[in-house]
Structure formats: structure tokens, C-alpha cells
Amino acid sequence: MKALFKRYVFSLLSNPLSYIVCAVSCLYFSFDFFAAGRFFSSAGTTDMRAFFASIPKACVLAVPALAAVLPSWNKDLGLPYGEWTPVFARILSVLAVLSVPLVLSCAIPVAASFFGDVECAQVLCGYLGICLYLICAVSLCVFTLSFFKSGAAAFPVCALFLAAANYAHLLPLYVRLPSFASSLLRSISFAWRFDTFGKGIIDSRDVLFYAAVSGLLYLFSVCVQESRRGGASPFFKKERNLIFAGLVLVLAVSPRVYFRTDTTASKKFSISAYSKSLVSRVTEPLSVDYYLSPRLTSLYPQVRDVTDYLASYCSLNPKISFLVHNPSKNGTAQKLESAGIAGRTIQTAGETGTSFETVYSAVTLSYLGRTEIIPFVMGTDTLEYDLGGRISALADEKVRIVQVACGNGLSLDEDYSYIIPWLESQGFSVLRTAFPSMSSAYVSSFVSYPNIPLVVIGASEATESDCDAFRDFVLEGGRAFAAVQPYTVDIKNDWQITQDNGYFSQMLGIFGINLMDSVTSDVSNFRLTMTSDTRAGGTGTESRTEYVNYSQWPVLLSQTCAPRGMTLFWPSASVMDTETGAMEGYSLSPLLVTSHASWQEDIKSQTFTTNPFFAAKAAGKDQPKSSFTVAVQAVKRGDSVPSLIVFGDQYALHSGMIAYSSSSVVDMRSLEFLSDSVLKLNAEEALAALKNKNSFNKTLYKIPAENLAETAKKAVASSVLIPLAVIIAAAVIFIIKRRRFNK
Template sequence: MQRLYRRCLFKIAINPFSYAVSLSFAVVSALQFFILQQFFTDVGSSDLHRFFSFVPYGCILVIPALGSFCSRPQSDLDLPFSSLEIMAAKTLACFTWMAFSLLLTVCVPAAVSFFGNVEWQSVLCGYLGLLLYAASAVSLAIYFYTLIDSPGFAFICVSIVLAAVNSIHLLSAVVTLPNFLASFVKTVSFAWHFDASGKGIIDTRDIIFYAVSSAAFLFASAWALERKRGLESKKVSLQKILFASACLLLLIDSSRIYSRIDTTARKKFSVSQFSKTLMEEIEEPLSITYYRSRELKNLYPQVKDVQEFLEAYADCSSYVSLSVIEPSGEEMASRLETYGIQGQQIRSTGKNTTSYSTVYSAVVISYLGRSETIPFVLSTNTLEYDLGGRMQALIRNTKRVVQVAVGNGMKLDADYAYVKPWLESQGWTVVQTRFPGEYREQKLLPFTEYPDVPLIVFGSALSSQSDAQALVQRILRGGKTFIATSPYTVDIANDWSVITGDDPFAYQIQTLGLYFKDTLTSDISNTRLSLYSDQRADGSSASVQTQYVNYPLWPVLPSQTNAANGLAMFWPCSLEFDEEVASETGMKISRYLVTSESAWQSKTVDSRFITDPFAVSMHPEAGEESGQSVVACAISDVDGTLNSVIVGDQYAFVAGMMAYSSAPNTLDTRAMEFLSDTLLKITGETALLELKKNTSSDTALSKVTLDELYEKRIPVIALTLMIQLLLVSGAFAAVAILRRKNLEA
């Protein structure tokens, strides 16, 4: 068989079209990730899941093409080998060449590693899954080429079948299927079984599925050849029945008894020691109920990860029980509303119709008559963190409360519309308060009424002298406080003009040794504006024109300790501090957020700041300070306990401004992440914060600035494609030399 395998592989290797197919596959895989996934933009990510998810679909034409290169059905009839040996040699030869094609795509993860962190163990897991997928797909292709005498027709059939088995699990998005049928289409979907490997999980169910399907198609190919040879007998028919029964039993057993290995660096799909220790405090039965709609179960593979993580989570304590319920009917919807759970809308598209369904994927935790809720969860990215905060509140009978006061004339529920729902989704109870001297909001209590409750302040332009003193006194007493403010007010609804005035808090904070600069911070690393116009200079109508403009007054902070994914800021004001003055008050001030090294301080021109995107300077003017700037400071006790954080930007958390830094159909939540993470640090919940970091991957392209990333897009793509071309050319040359030696011999 070894000689036959080498013969089949050599037949593929001497065909120039084999190299063309492999190179095309590698090039398309690279381009779809770098270009279609917008890698070289502000939404670019080092997460390779989407790269791996594309590969099975890229194989729809590649594997049938490779199968055709070693397809000679008539010549197989006279070979002095058994039918199984012939099919095994062909399958193995085609699989070997497909493995070479996959090897060419390694250039993509290698290129990504120069811009962000790549978990190579997860990459290896992904390629292991691709090899298993390739084995099944190649076996399927060889079967059809054996069954069908016409190579062209066989190519079409294999392509159609591969497209079907890759996408059949998406059928649930188009039509409503019965439970057994929905389960079946997932079971036979090649791409569905690859999903776990693409995320860094080795699942024995997927391995067994690929192994069984590969063996099934291999033996089916051998039996098809036996029939063409006229050697089929009753013995072969009995073998088919026994083999099919064994495969079915193996698949059934694998779905009941299985194991999952989490290869991610931070073990984000495994239960952490924090959770195990927390559940040791449980003394009474605790129930976890997962309400999951059938539509989600059939449509999204990651929902399976949620259930399996909850099962592993519940197994950590004998007191914890898990139940999974598929909600349906108005009565269940009303019941879920009592927990604060609202259904989400998903769209299903048919041939001529589009319908919307209300779905649920929520977790309710009940303990000693009290309950906590995770309103919607679709993946395990932050699931353990969400569970940990709520379990901690239930087990230790604590309530996580935070108060929010707005002191710049804006509204919490309108201008800062994302703040309250975001914090509530993180397990906080949000109470809106006011500044003591703000008499317009008499229905709200002043923040001084809750001295022990953490306080978030947005803006202080309308604060009085007594308000500012109350804030400073709170900081001096060690009150847990987050303040986002600046001594300037920007007309964000109109012309972006900056209004300077006397901010009492900016003056009072100087008593602690903290000072706001009289400049606005600009940076080469910034948010790019998309400006649209449908008028000419004379005012006449014209087609819509788009212009992209870098706006230095909206700096984008690089990835750093307190902002792992960076942060988009809007007209920030830098801070400086005097450690000696701070120490006299019993405080210690330190840097909390900094800009890039390319930042500078923009001064006023004729007593006003220039904020026009077309007039603002793109580089430091003469006399302007340049270099890294501090835009947020931490205030701690002398023993290092963090109590307060002051951020020189009151607009980074405004809903309307967050939209500017967001990609189409994707909200930029970095400001919200920064806010909730800082709140955990201020309140001393560092263990919970570490849990959040461990369960979320660092996928930011933090090794370069946004401008550097954009500038390197063409060189990186060109180099990647060139390396792939060189590898293919080298393989072709090596085979040509080997062939020549064989001919000479």
C-alpha cells in the first residue's frame, strides 16, 4: 500500500493545477481575513476564530479539485491491490496534499502575531480541527469520484454536497424544524463540529464524528469499487450492516460520554479556582436555570458552549443544580419578565418572506429565596465573570450598589444612556443622585446622603463651590469615587466649540495636588471622522461625497494596564500632579491612563480652541508641549489602597460620542468596559476583575498604533502572499527535481 500511496501522491504532485489550487486556496483565505474581516482598521482583532471558520467553506471547491487529480476509476479495476487499499492510498494522498495547502495558511497567524497577541496553542488546536475536517471531506470526495464515472459530474456533486454539509446547520435560520430534525442537521454538519476547535477546544465528540465519517466514506468507497469489480457478495452486505450499526452506536455513545480540553491560554472555557472556592461557601441548595430558546440552540454553536460551561460549573458543588428550559408561550414570557428578562428579536429569512422570532438565552440563579439574573448570554466570553458577581452577592448576602451623579447639565438616561444598562448587566444596582446644590432635581437625593456607596460623577461644570468641596472631602475621607470631568464644556450638539469657564471642582482638586492643564490633548493616534456632503460649494445638490479626516482632538489611547483594549477619548484635558502636596493630605496620586508618545497639548488661538476638523492642526505647533500625557489619575491611601480615579474627559461615556468611534453595526464599548473595570478596582473586587480578564481574550492589536497598522496593510498582505508563492514554487521545484532524477534512474 505504501508504494500505491506514493504513486497517488506523485500523480497529484506532478500536476501543475494542484499547485494552482493550493495557492489560490491560501491566497483567498488570507485575503478574506485581512480585507473582508477589516483587520487593518480600528475594528481589527487578533482573534483567529473567523479565519478558521472560513476555511471549511474555502474547501468546497479545493477538495473536489484535488480529488479529481487522482481519480481514475477505470484504471483502479485492474490494480493488484484490494479495494480498501486502493481507496485508502487515494484518500491518504489527497489528504496529504490538503495538509500542505493548510500549511500555506500558517502565514496568516504568523503575520497577526506581529500586531497583537496570538495564542499558538489555540492555533494548533484550530489546525488539528481543520485536519480532521479535511480527512472527512477528502473521504467524501473520493467516495463520489469512485461512485460516479464522469469526473466533471463528480466534481459538481462533491462541491454541492460539501456546501450542504457545511451549511446545513443554518437551515434552522430559514425554516422552523422539529426538534429531532434540528438535532440531526447539527449532527451531520461538518462546519458545526469544527466550531469548537476553531475556538481552542478539543472535543471528543467532534473527533469521533470526523473519525467515524472518514472511515464510513472510506469503506463506502471500497465497497463501491468492489461492486465495479464484480466482487460484491453477501458477506460484503453483512459487513455494511455491521459497520453502519457500529458507527451509529459510536456516535450515540460519544454524545453521552465525552471530554473537552480547553487549550486557551487563560482557560476561558474552564471553571476557575475562584469559582470553585466561592462555591465552597454554599451551605444550602442553589439552583441555576438556563432559559434557552430552541431557535438559538439550533442556530448558534456557541450556545452549546454556554450550556456545557453551566454543567461544568454546577458540578463543582453538590449543592448546585442546573436545569435547562426552553421557554414558550405568554405565561413563560410573563414569568421571565418578573426576573427582568426581555426576549431578543432574531430574523429568519425564507424564500419570499422574512419573519422575526422572540428568543431567550438567560440565566436565573436562586438561593435562600433570593435570585440574581443574567438577562442575555450568547457565549462564554464573560459568563463566569457574570456568574461570579451574582453568586458572590447571593452567597454572601451582599448587594452591589453604585450611585451616578451628572453635573454638566446632561441627562443620565439620554446623554449617558449606556451607563445604567451596562452597569446593571454587570450586576450593579444603579441609583441616580445629584449634586447637593443642584435644586432642579429635587426628586433625587444628593450624593452626600450615601457616603459609603461608590459614586460615579460625569462632569462638574454646573457644580457650586460647596458641591466641589463636598466631592473633595469625600475623596479625602477615602470614599470610593470615579470622576470623569474637565474644566471645559464642548457644544457637542452643534459646532463643537469649546467654552472655557471657572469649574469649582477643577479649582478645589488642586488642594490635593492634582491640576488640569489649560490645553486640549491631541494625538496622532486618533479616531478618523467620516464626513458626508451632498452639496457643492455654491449650494447646489450633488451626489453624496465621503471624506475621511483624522481628528487629533479625539485621541485613541493605546492598550495599557487599566485599558486593555485602549480607549477612545473626546477633547480630553491632561492632568499633572504634585506628589509632595498629595502626601501632605495623606494621599498618593499616580498615573492611571496615558496617551501615546505622539501626543501634544493644543493651546488656544486668540483665546479660543480650534476644533474645526478641517482647520485643526495635525501636528504640534511651535511652543506646544509634546510627548506622552496623563489623562487619568488614581488617588490612593498611603498604604496603596485605591479610592478614587479622576479622568480628564466627560464625553468618552456619552452615547452619541461612542457612536463616532464605533464600527458599522458594532458599538464601541471600550469606555463602558473601562468604567466597570475601574469600579471593580475602586471597590476592591480585584479577584472578580482578574476572573473577567482571564475569561476574555486580549485580541487588541496593541503592538502598533492605528496609523502604523493602516500603513502596513499593503506590505503585510504582499509579504504574506509572496511567502505562500515561494512555498508553492519551492514544492513544485522539489518535485520537478525528484521527477527528473527518477527519469534518469
């Protein structure tokens, strides 16, 4: 066995194609992750799933190419080895060579870790999945090669078979198939099976699938070999039949008896102790129904995680039943639409062209005649939070209401159009209210609802009596969130900053919270893209784009109350006067802070400007740098729930500013902070923790924007040049040793 293995490895290393395959594979891994994945753009992420997804793509050509380099099967038929040894040596030798680019690819997660946090458990689990995948892929290619005399002739067939095995689950995207056919293609897809490993989950179904399929392909290859030798011995036939039956049994049983291990540090795919406690409060039958379109299951592997998670969640209490329904049967789709559950439209390509299809992935929870709905779910990131909020409302018969009042002259419908839909999507019923002087026959004053948490957005038009009403609201037991600044910004025109009447800021001083009438700037800031289509003289057009780091839009680093960071807009910092707060019975603590390189800019200074091209890029000599508090909470003595949360930025929740900071997807981080704060005010901080437990920071926060380009060159160079240097060195060493041996 050892001699045969060495012979095959020597054959691979003697062929220049092996080194080319290793080098090209390393280049492709780096290109696909850094360049094609736009790693260094605003959408860049340290999530390694994209990296691991590139490996099966490269293997479609790499594995057949290496397998084709092996000596012809006919040359080995007369060798004095047992039935199992030659095939095993072939598989093992190809895996040995493939281990070179696989090991060298570790440079990519290492390079990514210099820009942000890389979850080690995800990386280790991903490499485990890739190893299992490679064993399966190599076994398939070796089996295919057993039918050919020439490796060159077998290469395209191997590549075609491996591509089909990789992406069988995508066929229903282009050809309409029965549900059983789609399910079968999904179950045999090598790449679809790998998806859970890339997330940090070890699923016994996928492990056993790879093991059983690899074993079957190995067995089939041995059978072909023995048939070429002139027939198998009776003992081998019995051995073959027994092994075949055992592997088929494993494939049949594994989908029904399985376990899943969540290896992530935060246990993001596991059920928390809070959820277990919450489920235990269900004392009557609770029905959980999951309406899932089979089309989604074919296209998105993560949908399986939803089904598995719901099944595991519901198994915690015998009074909870769980069923999965096909919305396309028995008029179910019409019933869902009548219940207010709208489907999502996806685009598919078929034999007759592009078409659009309505799909569903909705969860309903029915308990004692009441129903809660999760209208659409595609993953498990916030599923535990969504379930927890709905079950809490059902089991405790608690209606979650929040009132929202806008006091800066802007509109909730136009200027803050995201706030109400966002809060409703988080399970809150939203009540529109107003400051007393702004109330009408259609909109009540917030003082009419002292037991409902209050959200105030801006207070520049609030009168002194309005501010007194807010103060009394909080002092008398009400709970409030206030996103305010002591100035306003003309965000629709030239971004001119104007000091407001100061009533609200002065009122907050009673609680020991003093808003600074200066703009907090930071070297950790948002990079503006400024585009001009007009020449300086005003004649003709000339497209020109400039990128400006705008210090007055700080970007918060990852922290407890903003796990994914957050972009702020001309924020006002708070100075906490703990002695004054204690006199009123409140303890103060910061919730959000800027970096240690931030500073204050006096808006009354003659040199102050909001123009991004002329705004200061760094603190001046007379501007001390420090970390500033931009959100603070006040907790009443003897209480654990905040009475007041002050957020020094009324524009972070503005629809237009959210659009500024968004890339391909809407930047919801400020809205997440708002909903988390409302949950705190509603004594549901443990529920908010469920949502944030999956908020592993994957942004490129470690490198300042101005240093990103330079560092990016170094990262790409290290992830490309080091592997190439190692491969070239290995080739040179092998050539030198071979020449010495030949002499």
C-alpha cells in the same frame, strides 16, 4: 503502499488542475479574510476565527476537484494490494496535496500579527481542527467517487454532498423542523463541529466525531471496492463488522463522556480560582436554570459553549443544580415575560418568506427565595463575570448600589443615556443624586449616602461649596469616581472649548491630583470621517468624503485597565503630586496613559483650534512629547480599595461621542472602564478581572492610522504573492523533473 501513494501523488501533480486549485484556494483565503472581512477598516480584528471559517468554504470545491483527478477506481481493482491499502493511499495523496495551500495559508496569521496581537493557541488549535475536518471531507469525497467511473461526472455530486455535510446545521434557518431533526443536523455538520477549534478549545466530542466519521467513510469505501472486486473474504467481513460496531459505539458514547481543553493563554473558557472560591460560599441549594430556544442552538454554535460552561460551573458545588428549559413549552415564555425577561427577535427565511421569531437565552439563579437574572447570553466572553456578580449578591446577601451625579449641566437621560442602563446591566442598582446646590425634593444630594460609591460626570457647574462637599465625602471614607476636565466643550455645535470655574480642579489638588488645563493630543488618534453634501459656493450638491486623523481624540493603546484600548475626547492629563497625596495619607498611581508620542496643546494659545482640518497633526518644536496620565487612583494608606478615581474625560461617556467612535457595534470601552472602576470602589476588583480575562486585544493597534494603507498593501501582497510564487515554483520544478525522467 508507498509505491501506490507515489503513483496517486504523481497523478495529481501531473494535472494542472491541482496547481490551479492550490493557487485559487490561497487567493480565496486571503480575499475572504482581508477584503470580505474588512480587516483594514475600523471594524478590523485579528481574531482568526473568520480566517478558519473560510477554509471549509473553499474546500467545498477544492476537495472534490482534487479527488476527481485521481485515477479511475476500475484501474486499481486488479492491483495486488490488500483491502485497506488502495483507499488509504487515495485519501493520503489528496491530503498531501491539500497540505500545500494549508501550509501556505500560515502567511495570513503572520501578516495579521504585524497589525495586532494574534493568539497563537487559537491558531494552532484552529489548524488542528482544519486537519481533522480535511480528513473527514476527503474521506467523504473518496467514498462518493467510488460509485462513479468518471471523476468529472462525480465532481458535482461530491461538491453537493460536501456542501450539505458542511452546512447541514443551517437548514433549520430556512425550513421549520422538529427539534430532534435540528439537533441531528447540527450533530452531523462538519463546519458546526469545527467552531470550538476556531476558538481555541479542544473538545473530545468533536475530535471523536471527525475520527469516527472518517473511519466509517473509509470503511464504506473499502466495502464498495471489495464488492467490485467480486466479494470480500470471510476474514474481512468479520473485521469490517467489528470495526463498524466500534466506530458506531464511539459516536454513541462521545456526546455523553467527554472533556474540553482550553488552550487559550488567558484560559478564557475555563473557570477561575476566584469563581471556585465564590461557588464554595454557597451553603444552601442554588438553582441555575437556562432558558434556551432550540432555534438559537441550530443557528449559533457558540450557544453550546454556554450550556457546557454552565454545566461545568454548577458541578463545582453539589448544592447547585442546573437545568436547561425549552421556553416554547408549557407556557414558559409567558412566565419569562412576566418575570421581566424579554426575548430577542431574530429574522428567519422559510418556504413562505421572511419571518420573525422571538427567542430566549436567559439564565436565572434562585437562592433562599431571592432571584438574579442574566437576561440574554450568547457566548462565554462575560458569562463568568455575570455569574460571579449574581452569585456574590445572592450568597453574601449584598445589594450593589451606585449613585450617579451629573455636574456639567447635561442630562443623564439624554446626553449620558448609556450610563444607567450599562451599570444596571452590570448588576448595579443606580441611585440618581446631585451636588448639594443642584439637589431638589426629587433628587437628593450625594452627601446623604456616604456609604454608597459615587460617580460624578462633569463638575463645571459645581459651586465652591459643592466641591468642598465632594472633598469631605472622600476624606470621611466615601469612595468616588470623577470624570472631569477643567474646561467644557460645546459638543453640540462648533466644539468650542471654554475654561470652567476651576473649583473642582483646585479641590482635587488636595489629594495630589492636578488636572492640566490643556488638551492632550496624540499621534495615536481617531480617524474622523467627514462628509459634505454641499459645494463650496453653496449652490447645488456634491457628495464628498474626507478622512482626517484627529489628534485631539487620542486612542489609548491596550493596557491593564483598558485591555481593548479606548477613544478619548479632548482629555485632560493629570500630574500626580505624590508628596501632597502622602500628606493626606493617599498613594497615587496611574490607571490610563497615552502613548509616548502625545503632547499638550494650550487652549489659551491663539493658534489653538478644535477644527479637525486645522488641528495639529504632530507636536510642535516647543511641545515635548511624552506619555501622559489620563486616569489616576488614590488609595488611602493601609487600604487596598481606591478612595478616589479621577478620569480626565467627561465626554468619553457621552452618548453622542460614543456614537462617533462606534462602527457597526456600539463602542462600550469607556463604559467598561467606568463599571470596572465602580467594582474597584466596591472592593470587587477580582470580579472585574473576570470580565477582562477574556479581553484579548484584537484591534489593529500596532500600525498608526496614517501608515495603515501602505502596510495593508504589503501585508496582502505577502499573503498572496508568496504562496503563488511557491506554487508556481513547485509546478516548474515538477515539469523539469518529469521531462528529465522521460528522457
